Amino acid sequence: MDLAGVFRTIMSNLSLDSMSDVQRSTSNVEHSGITPEIELLQGPPQERLRRLKGEKDVCIVVPPFDCSHRYLPFHFDEQNEKQRAYLDRVTLLLSACAETVRDGGLLFLYGLPHWLPHFAVVLNHYLEFKHWVAIKTQVNQPYTGLKPEHMGLLIYAKGSQKYTINQLRLSHPICRACGDTVKDGGGKRHLMNASGRLLSDIWTDLDVDESSPLPQSVLERIVRLSTDEQRKKFLIVAPLSPSMPPPEKTAAPVISGGETSSSLQIEDVLDQIHHSDCISFLQRLPGESVDLLFADPPYNLEKRYNGYSDSQGKINYIRWCNRWLKEYVRLLKSGGSLFILNLPRWAVYHAEFLNRYLHLQRWIVWDALAEPRGKLLPAHYALLYYTKGPRPKVFNYRGAIRNWYLFDEAVAPPDAPDLCPRPNCIRKRWLKGENLYSELSDIWRDLHRVRHKRNRDPHPCQLPERMMERIIRMATNRGHIVLDCFGGAGTTAMVASRLGRHFITMEQDAGYVDVAQRKIDSLRRKGFVERRSVSRSDCELSKRKLQLELKRLALALGRLPERSDVEELSCYSLSDYDSLFPRWGEALKAAKLVDFRRGAPQDGAYQIKQREEDNQLELF
Ligand SMILES: C[S@@+](CC[C@H](N)C(=O)[O-])C[C@H]1O[C@@H](n2cnc3c(N)ncnc32)[C@H](O)[C@@H]1O
Known part of the structure; x- marks a missing residue:
């Protein structure tokens, strides 16, 4: 029986979901004559799972979820018995599922971005985290805030064997206005494969029903990615209980003074780039004094920063992050917003920590074009969006349809996803009156990394100003205070200042402080930023x-x-x-x-x- 036939049988027998067309891809699963054997457990699975120890090549787990919860802010309360019981039972389920996977096998976990970090921290004890795939789903209910499109699919590998999955290519999406590719390569066009783009860890091309426990198109893709000569035995574990408890409504615990001694007055440190270690500086600031906190920490990726080792052990890195996160929670004003940017592998730890103190509004997915690497192109950067209390005091976005004006102070809606970002094409669209917008959701695909040398400062990971502009406009009003404890080349300081907000930033490296200070001075003196570009002369190597x-x-x-x-x-x-x-x-x-x-x-x-x-x- 072919792959589609296998799915049809499973789905009609077990009614997980209705059937969809098998997606087009260059995977050879269909043609290789390999027929995956798929077993599905829906009832209480513990007993059966025990008997399957080490038997399966791939395990797909879907803890029960209620998709309506993703429309609500999420807070995890240790004292809430229902939440605790749900987490304990899913923890047991996950450890049993991890046991069913043989050495070299894979485990996939599908669910709401709210709870996945808690599950990920459990699974990280048994398996090796590989990817957080962000899947765009339909949104069928009314919502406030950012449109909640994102569902998560975690991929884990077991054991010491080399992790492999099949390579899938999708055709390049084409801009409906100019006919060129929607993604323009970002200076890496010479690395684009003409026969299609590699599948990345952000899947926006599938038709996904948000309420389905395991949408058919997602299951098909998982099977295509994982099936080969050695991997045929699949297990789907989708139990119907325990049901997901409603989001916690009680106020989050407060992190107060404790070891801190706030020796600084907030007015004395405003609008300055401080050359300092972040934690010692944050500890001296008074609590509940900042409207918006942002952090883009080093990603523990062995980047070449000046004067800082970007390769700490995993435990040390997480502990260090929790120390400055704790200060962030303390400094945030009630109703204020907090955004943390990191790789998903670290963001799960940040979220698991922050869910206990703040309210998660959205796990925003930043699709930052990456160059080809591995078989699943890494493009997903996590931008965690929290508020102190269930609702943000400020949310400046009025929607694509409703009353948005070009010179509005509020955040602009992004262009529709099937339009390209080339300035020429944008200009022509404007002239024709065809500039079409889409709603701002929790999947951001329109913000590119800094690409042109003229906009680049001598810093290895400078963020695009448009990203900071979106965050600052959305979460603050003029006169509010924005703090970023990893100032780098000064992107946050500069954008905040340009938008009439106060800023406080810290940076441990004197050279980067200097770069940022020069930009701020130029902005104050001339009204624009004069850059000392790092552009290379023609004879220099790239x-x-x-x-x-x-x-x-x-x-x-x-x-x-x-x-x-x-x-x-x-x-x-x-x-x-x-x-x-x-x-x-x-x-x-x-x-x-x-x-x-x-x-x-x-x-x-x-x-x-x-x-x-x-x-x-x-x-x-
Ligand atoms: C990812 S970069 C931030 C880039 C910044 N968002 C920008 O757009 O330029 C992280 C920065 O944190 C700085 N850093 C690392 N450890 C620090 C610490 N303990 N205190 C303050 N800054 C630190 C690094 O020197 C680096 O410039």
Whole structure:
């Protein structure tokens, strides 16, 4: 029986959901003749799970959830018996499910972003976290705040074997106005594969019913991603109890003075970039004094910061984060908003901590275009949005349809997702009067990383100003106080100041303080930011130049170039490569796009428009 047939049988027997068309993808599951065996447990599963220890290749778990809860702010109260009992029972379920997976197998967990962090922290004891996939679903109920589109699917791997999943490609979405790709490559166009984009950890292309315990299209994709010769035995665990308790309404516990001694007056530290360690500075500030707190901490990713080691052990990193988060909770005014940006693997710990003190409004997904890496492109950055108390005091967004004006102080609705961000296309759309908006939801796909050299400061992870502008406009009014304890190149300070808000930022590195201070001084003196750009002169090396050089060699050689080929044939030296790329595989990324059977770059359903530099390569 083919894959679709297997699903049809399961679904009609067990009525998890109705059938949808099998999605189009380049996965070979359908053609390889592998038929997954899928067992489904819906009743009380504990006894059966015990007997399945180590038997399954893939386990898909769906703890019972009520999708109407995602329309409400969420707070976890340790003292609330219903919440505690629900978490305890799901914890037992998850540990038993993790046991059913054999070494080298996978576990998928589907659910509401509110509860998933609590489950993730449990599963992290047994399995290795791989991805938080954000899935866009239909929204069928009225809502306040950001439109809640996001449901989560966590992916875990078991044991020491190498983690593998199948590669899926989807066709590039095309801008309905100009016919070019919706994503413009962000300076990495030479790495785009013409035959389609790699599936990322943000799935917006599926038709997903929010109330379905396991939507058919999601299940199909999970099977396509995971099935291979070694992985055929699937288990779906979707018990009907315990039912999810309603969100906690009581006030969150207050974090008060404690060890802190607030020796600073808030008025004395306003509108300054403080050269200081964040925790010691935060501890000296008075409680309930800030309207908006934002943090973009180092991601423990071994980034090359000046004067800071970005590779702490996992436990140390989480403990350190909880220390400044605790100060953040204390400093936030009642009704104030707090936003934390991090990778999902760390954000689950932040959320599990913050859910106990604040109200989660949304787990916002920032789709930050990433370059191809791994088989599931990592694009998902978590932007956790909390308030002190169930409702924000300020929420400046009036909606795409209702009364939004171009010069409004409130946040603008984003362009519709099938329109591209190229300025030329935007201009033409405006002239034709065709600029179509969509509602701002908890999946943000319209904010790109800083791409142009002219906007880039000498800092490895400067955020786009548009992101800070959206957050600050949405959560504050003029005159309010915005604090960011990881100031970096000063994006938060600058945007807050430009929007007439007060700012307080901290930064441990004197060089970055200097960069930020210069920007603020320029803004105050001239009304705009004069940058000392880090643009490279033409003769300077860039990753792009070196990657394209390897693509050129690949075309000439008819195979992937080796290091010795560079020594013999290239105008660049091996040390140039070693200085810019940690691994040879990364340098080869553009070369890997060459289709050696045809001796020319891959030619998909449509042509990616080649840039000048690429065209020159073809002539070589
Ligand atoms: C991810 S970057 C923030 C970038 C910033 N959002 C921007 O747009 O420029 C994190 C920053 O935190 C700084 N940092 C790391 N540890 C710190 C600490 N203990 N106190 C203050 N700043 C710290 C790093 O030097 C780095 O500049």
